[in-house]
Amino acid sequence: MADNIDAGPTDCDPVSLMTDTAQANINRSKYGSWRSIGTAETTSLTSGFPYPESFPTDQLVKSIQTVFDEEGDQALQYGGGEYAEKLESWIASREADRGIDLEESNVLITNGATHAIDTTCRAFFRPGDTLITEEPTFLGSIRTFKNLGINVVGTPLDGEGLDVSALASELELRRHNNEPLPKALYTTPSFQNPTGTTMPKRRRERLLELATEFNFVVIEDDAYRDLRYEGDPEPPLAALDDSGRVIRIGTFAKTIAPGVRLGWLVAAKPVREAIETLFAGGKNTFTRSVVGHYCADGHFADSVPTLKAEYARRRDLMLDALESHMPANVSWSEPSGGFFIWVEIDDEIAIDELLTEAIEEGVSFLPGPMFYPHDGGENAFRLSFSHVEPSEIEDGIRALGTAIHQHKSH
């Protein structure tokens, strides 16, 4: 059915009617899908997938059976039944335990974290409006912002997450020059994707001061919060805010499974209400009900210690291997949680060539530029330890060391 418009838009085909953003989306990405990086034989350090054994398939089947036995059709009907509602109250109670002052009506369940980010941005942004994000940041969020025609401005990170001094300078400069101020700032304050860094409390407080002074919203993406491997948790931004300007986002993708497609957001009531109205269509009541039972019946809490231990083991194996096999001009982050290590090379490199060479050596990574909204990241890349088999980590990192060493000596 598409043959006659495959050649590209003319004045009288459907593509010509699409928005500029949608037209640009056709074959836009330089890298294509990151999933196509590497071969079947490559040790893949690219993907932020959870490891396969982490999925609680047996318990999910039991939860499904229980939900159907107890509430029959309600779990499959528009709106859902009691187990779907239990999920909202369970999330609210858990967020309250983290110091957030909220009611159940502040919680909105979404089809995953990115759905929450997308819909939040749709409520706040018109094309051309400005958003500030950490740089580098989650590539899925960059795509979401660009799809909405948002003017994305990056602010640097260091080893303690978002550099709030650099942010303050950027904001003051914009005010001084009468340049547009941001409507929102997007941050992953804990175990950031891709750097693994975490903002300490004093930076979080300073960020909120700036948000008040310059009147912007803070989108707090806390996708990795449950997966802290040591130390005490930092307070969520939403727990430090009393002005209703933090919109907090979480997900079950890393702690139950991506395929249940469930996340949530916590927001001031009028904001939550406007965002919910933007949700197009009904709720995935089936997965909500099943996960509602799974969480309310204690299985989520029971599973987290095992997940932490398994991910910490993978992280330690990767950090040890980096110590053993990286040349002297290479440095990397040491995350206390999450899935990712960010590697920087203190030399001019050609990152795409290095990736090709690494794949020839049998290992793959995601190039730094994928995590930058504009230019940047040419001497960096992301390693993920979440999905690779532990037994493959050392060989993979050794191969990476060989590739970097050879690239250096070009």
Next chain:
Amino acid sequence: MADNIDAGPTDCDPVSLMTDTAQANINRSKYGSWRSIGTAETTSLTSGFPYPESFPTDQLVKSIQTVFDEEGDQALQYGGGEYAEKLESWIASREADRGIDLEESNVLITNGATHAIDTTCRAFFRPGDTLITEEPTFLGSIRTFKNLGINVVGTPLDGEGLDVSALASELELRRHNNEPLPKALYTTPSFQNPTGTTMPKRRRERLLELATEFNFVVIEDDAYRDLRYEGDPEPPLAALDDSGRVIRIGTFAKTIAPGVRLGWLVAAKPVREAIETLFAGGKNTFTRSVVGHYCADGHFADSVPTLKAEYARRRDLMLDALESHMPANVSWSEPSGGFFIWVEIDDEIAIDELLTEAIEEGVSFLPGPMFYPHDGGENAFRLSFSHVEPSEIEDGIRALGTAIHQHKSH
């Protein structure tokens, strides 16, 4: 967390930063949720829910167990496994059987039909662009269009669906007056919600001629296609189109269950590609895999005859009861499929008062104005026969007749 902004937007709270559309979404609806219409004792003829016994809970549990046994974690991982892919090929094959010239790569699975409509509109529309829709039409679609700031223009229906002559006049007038032409037209050509009407083939062909002449896209919402109770099916608009300007939308909400939250669209490849890029976040691989097994294993096809027989029985009971209990000034549609009957009263009535009086008599309906993008529908309402217990239909319609009779004699 929201207390200090409940009083409404000021210049320095998060609500003030939202788009006009999002701000307007806070408490916008005149009727609130239609779910709040009536009481626990009312015979509800409001909801387009499937009847509870239609949900194949036992087979879904078996499908889940089979999927987990055969592909383990793949069904819960980002991307999904073979059963998720089977769903795409099953849909493509079924659409091909209906005369549509397509490949699997023309199919895009969505989180339900409304998600498909919303994302399609996001690809084509900027705020202020014009869309033409049947009037009355599906209230969820009206909300979707308004959330995107679309300028919605209604064109009348008659007993054979969209009035293509009226549409041609509207388009010619707009061209003559240099008024904006539509980027898209939205139609439910078969068993329309709320009127139950179906467009014959000659009207479908004329619509496509107009789409070519005036260069707009046609969004074909075919949510009820599987539920035809007599006669031969009309060809889908997508089967009559060879220009790639029809975007066709389907759903499993009525034939499996709303809670699995799965629909699809069929579009020319560049259009499909742009729309997919606008999808924010990963796929609901779990429900895709389960429904993929359910369909590929033959259970969908096996279930449709039972669904048709049950819905046809309910429709017949309602049509018979209308014949018995309606006053002479009332007329109604006689749908050959779908869930809905549209009732019109040939007198000036106050529809909201009539609803209140009907609820006092023990029956509820959805008022006509809910299905109009602007004004209209004041002497009409929608009845649904899909969810009510068959044993309650006659009493409900009798109560409705009493309410109309009493209202008339005011």
